[in-house]
Amino acid sequence: MAAPEAIAVTKALEAVMRNDRGRLIAALISRLRDFQLAEEALQEAAISALSHWGRVGLPASPQGWLLKVALRKAIDRLRGGARETRKAADLAHLVADEADESEAEMIPDQRLRLIFTCCHPALDPKSRVALTLRTLGGLTTGEIARAFLDAEPTMGQRLSRAKAKISAAGIPFKVPDPEDLPDRLNSVLTVVYLIFNAGYTVGPSLDRDLCAEAIFLARMLALLQPAEAEVEGCLALLLLTHARRDARLQRGESVALTDQDRALWDGPMLAEGLAILDAALARRAPGPFQIKAAIAACQNQSPPDWPQIAALYAGLYRYEPTPIIHLNQAVALAEAGHLPMALGALQALAEPLADYQPYHAACAEYFGRAGQMPAAITAYTRAIDLAASPADAAFLTRRRANLIP
């Protein structure tokens, strides 16, 4: 084939694999009930596509073509006895399915079932995150490993253990029953939020923007599980936080919320986040993600509504009774003008948050404001030692230098 055609085919395939990989994988897993087989079959189908499409041109439905070929590849593998444990009845069922598959047929969207499976509480939390990024985000094992500062073989093992457990333990490929839905949805949203936070902490240096991945997943959930207040709350939270991304860093240094240049905030994204939050709150089904989104909305006001933020953290504590929520509440109290009360709360958290960087950064700031310089300088030093990014370390080092006359 001529070089320009080859490039066009490669580009078309890349686009399909980027935009529709999650949907295709979900459709394949739904048929095959085997994560590994689905991934390998889709990979093989993509390789076939390169030569086939180059010879005869793009099919009418590249997605349908890939699904059909991937299914056929999977059936070939099953027939070849690569997985002898497969029941003969399953195979017959797959063959029948494949016969029905016409290119123009709409591929049913199975991604909701897939994300509930990936985020099943029977898997450990880190594996839920990794599996979601792998199957629905289409990140490579290497990309996921780098995002979570793991070695690639370690992440590879984690992914294969999780896939093996899904099949061996009989984790179902389905949307949970209504009585289980709130808890299971919270598990899914927590994974989405963890992905967002990983992107937020590491910053835009990664090969894939995890914040954008998380927003993509939250939008997908809002589309597939509509009218769900917590899903909307989660999406609003991500949008309201992400809208500030361009103002968070200046010359490689983190900028505190109140010092950020609001002109750099993404206005349309903020407006969208607020509208979605309003819709969520109107459903009168409160939950932790809506509270977090409301906090983000209050933080975006000028000046931030600190008393309201402190009250919201108190509400959030009912859902998530963790010392980190108490820390955030203490920060809001301090900003609302209740410095002595905040310092008392911070001192009470010294033990549970001994290794938590934001705790020491908060102590540094507020002991400094209260004029307790030795305590502030000790806290700055600890916070700099524990800083996750050079930008945070740079910010704190400069603040500490300002304290010393």
Place this chain on the structure above:
Amino acid sequence: MQYMLLIYGAPEVEPQYGTPAFKEMMAGYAAASARMVEDGVMRSGEGLQGVETATSLRIRDGKVETMDGPFATTKEHLGGYHVIDVPNLDVALKYAALIPSALYGTIEVRPLMDYNPAGN
């Protein structure tokens, strides 16, 4: 799929014999078993005598070593089990949640080994 629900508990944190809470717990066990039988999912289920009756055995270098006590000396030990046959893990977890020991101890849910996966 068949699952074993392994019932782990620490006797000292469970209701004591003769108390109303104990009666309630025993009624809970009976109700859980009855429900599994009624739903047609129960394959078997037994309670074990206390851990003070346990004897452990292993063979090392061809010699049988016999020891007093359970395999692992932890606070919580195996007190009984159910084997149920249900479509998937979510359903198995629902039955596990019916067992009163879930309130005081832990129910471990493990799929049984399938020796004939092809179903021949």
